[in-house]
Amino acid sequence: MRRFAAVGLLVLALLAAPQPAFAADASYRTLGAANNPDWMAPLADATSLAALSVPGTHETMSIRGGILTQTQENFGDSGGTLARQLTAGIRMIDIRARVNTGDTFTIHxxxxxxxxNFDDVLAALAAFLAAHPRESVVMRLKQECTGELGSCTDVSGQRGFADIFDAYVSRNPGLFWTPSVNRSAAAATPTLGEIRGRVVLAVVNGPRGGPVERYGLAQFAGWDDGSSTYVQDEYTVPNVGAIATKRDQVRRFLDATRAADPSLMYVNFASGSSLFAQPQQVAGGAFGVQGVNPFLLNYLNQTSAARTGMVMLDFPGSGLIDRIVALNRG
Incomplete structure (x- = not known):
């Protein structure tokens, strides 16, 4: 029994202390050095959203909770972190919401x-798009709480998730691209000219995956938990050694995106984690294993990728953001 207790204490100690990860560089933990607030502005109105190379963030607002839950650099609570990401050039965000009292969403x-809170998210988006009206932001919204161990539990006695979301849309007229927030009819993939100054809802996912109602873009009707036809999200990386497998999954999906019909939109999650491979380690590397972010930057610098699609990153660096944005300039 003492031996098992000692092992348990060792595991707890390892989890409590920050584990080795590669130092910040152009690919990792240097988002604050990126400055691309108007990168969509010069692009032709006729350009399809699907044809773009778009830097995004996985668990966009996750700056609290320690090494197992933090996925982004901390630029401030409320909307501060999101605002800085948008200025850096991030144009797809991943928002996770809990149903709270007063028929509200809090971010978890x-x-x-x-x-x-979700009001902070919408306020940051509205302020940015008012200042940069030729930009657009794509949002994936997920109901976060499953009620299971390690997750949150929605507050009982509230309206349904879709009804609460509809109320937020009504209170923020003109913020969302209207066809994407019609819960009964999914939208076709738009052109930039249709969505400038607006937030495009890509999908609303339930707590265990699967779309909620028919919000978002018709192409993502099959977006479930993990990967689907147009989404690579192999998020379980069981240990540091398995980061190599995650790198290969990201690379192969990039290659598929480059070869695919440019009218189809692809979302490639570069993120991953587990108890023994924390988000910072998967992104930046650890114990001599190259992380996904430096691998991705090197790969994009060495290939002639026509487009990356939407690349969802943990702890992105300025060089990686800049490189993805630059692909839109040919």
């Missing part, structure tokens, strides 16, 4: 509240 990563 699992059980951890991220010191932000």
């Amino acid at each position: 990563h699992g059980a951890t509240y991220q010191n932000a």
Whole structure:
């Protein structure tokens, strides 16, 4: 029994202390050095959203909870972190919401509240798009709480998730591209000219995956938990050694995106984690294993990728953001 107790204490100690990860560089933990607030502005109105190379963030608001839950650099609570990401050039965001009292959404990563509410998200988006009206932001919205161990539990006695979301849309007229927030009819993939100054809802996912109602883009009707036809999200990386497998999954999906019909939109999650491979390690590398972010930057620098699609990143660096944005300039 003492031996098992000692092992348990060792595991707890390892989890409590930050584990080795590669130092910040152009690919990792340097988002604050990126400045691309108007990169969509010069692109032709006729350009399809699907044809773009778009830097995004996985668990966009997750800056709290320690090494197992933090996925982004901390630029402030409420909307501060999102605002800085948008200025850096991030144009697809991943928002995870808990149903809270008063028919509201609070932002969570699992059980951890991220010191932000959905109103903060919408306010940051509205302010940015008012200042940069030729830009657009794509949002994936997910009902976060499953009620299971390690997750959160929605507050009982509230309206349904879709009804609460509809109320937010009504209180923020003109913020969302209207065809994407019609819960009964999914939208075709738009052109930039249709969505400038607006938020495009790509999908609303339920707590265990699967789309909620018919919000978003028709192409993502099959977006479930993990990967689907147009989404690579192999998020379980069981240990540091398995980061190599995740790198290969990201690369192969990039290659598929480059070869695919440019009218189809692809979403490639570069993120991953587990108890023994924390988000920072998967992104930046650890114990001599190259992380996904430096691998991705090197790969994009060495290939002639026509487009990346939407690339969802943990702890992105300025060089990686800049490289993805630059692909839109040919």
